Amino acid sequence: MKIKVLGCSGAESPGSGTSSFLLDDRILFDAGSLTNILDKKKQLKVECIFITHAHLDHVTGIPYLAENIVFGSTRRKVDIIGTPHVMKMIKRHLLNGSVWPDFTVIPDAHHGILKLIELKPGQSMKVNDYTITPYEVNHTVPAVGYLVEDQKERRFFYTGDTGPSDGTWKKMGDKRLQCLIIEVSFPNRMEEFAIKTGHLTPLLIKKELSKMKLVPERIYITHMKPQFLRPIKTEIRKLGIKNLRLLRDGETIEV
Ligand SMILES: [Zn+2]
Numbered sequence: 001m002k003i004k005v006l007g008c009s010g011a012e013s014p015g016s017g018t019s020s021f022l023l024d025d026r027i028l029f030d031a032g033s034l035t036n037i038l039d040k041k042k043q044l045k046v047e048c049i050f051i052t053h054a055h056l057d058h059v060t061g062i063p064y065l066a067e068n069i070v071f072g073s074t075r076r077k078v079d080i081i082g083t084p085h086v087m088k089m090i091k092r093h094l095l096n097g098s099v100w101p102d103f104t105v106i107p108d109a110h111h112g113i114l115k116l117i118e119l120k121p122g123q124s125m126k127v128n129d130y131t132i133t134p135y136e137v138n139h140t141v142p143a144v145g146y147l148v149e150d151q152k153e154r155r156f157f158y159t160g161d162t163g164p165s166d167g168t169w170k171k172m173g174d175k176r177l178q179c180l181i182i183e184v185s186f187p188n189r190m191e192e193f194a195i196k197t198g199h200l201t202p203l204l205i206k207k208e209l210s211k212m213k214l215v216p217e218r219i220y221i222t223h224m225k226p227q228f229l230r231p232i233k234t235e236i237r238k239l240g241i242k243n244l245r246l247l248r249d250g251e252t253i254e255v
Pocket residue numbers: 053055139161
């Protein structure tokens with residue numbers, strides 16, 4: 001499994017893009033940075049997008065991708081997959097015909113560029129050689145992370161935005177993760193604020209890891225707010241946890 005980091009920042013600024021992770025050129029997890037990173041040819045390779053939650057920094061690339069496809073030479077369909085709540089939010093607030101055209105019925109009702117597919121937490125979906133399952137996490141709005149397993153039982157889990165989430169790890173049980181991509185948005189001094197807004201700090205991530213039956217082989221941190229990058233980096237290093245580090249935009253992880 002090859003995961004390309006299109007964006008791993010908790011806010012957008014020159015040089016730092018919002019959450020998007022591309023698996024094997026075809027499966028996208030969240031659509032923060034998308035059309036501003038991938039060229040047209042690579043955009044057309046995207047077959048489906050799994051969305052963790054409906055916050056703008058995780059869905060903003062969807063409308064632009066749809067427009068590029070409709071005016072592209074090879075027109076194709078992209079599946080947008082998420083929980084029933086997230087699909088409702090995207091339909092109601094993003095592709096609503098007011099904020100942006102409804103590309104689920106363009107060019108016509110039977111051949112929409114985008115297809116919204118509901119996937120309930122705990123329900124698995126097969127995509128190519130992968131089994132992908134959403135697990136609920138604790139955020140200010142309904143949100144999930146995605147567990148991805150290949151046929152050789154190699155696994156990674158991408159949390160999306162999450163605060164402390166006891167239930168998530170319990171439900172995943174004793175599945176050993178080769179890779180965990182988990183968020184840290186704020187430094188330790190902002191713990192109260194982080195909990196209130198459904199996010200983690202370096203100390204909170206340590207607590208989350210202690211709740212897991214098996215510690216993941218490698219842990220990558222995403223969604224850092226750029227203005228706090230320096231203290232987060234220092235505090236992550238101080239945790240002294242092996243194989244844990246911050247992600248960088250543009251890098252590729254092999255699982
Ligand atoms: Zn969020």
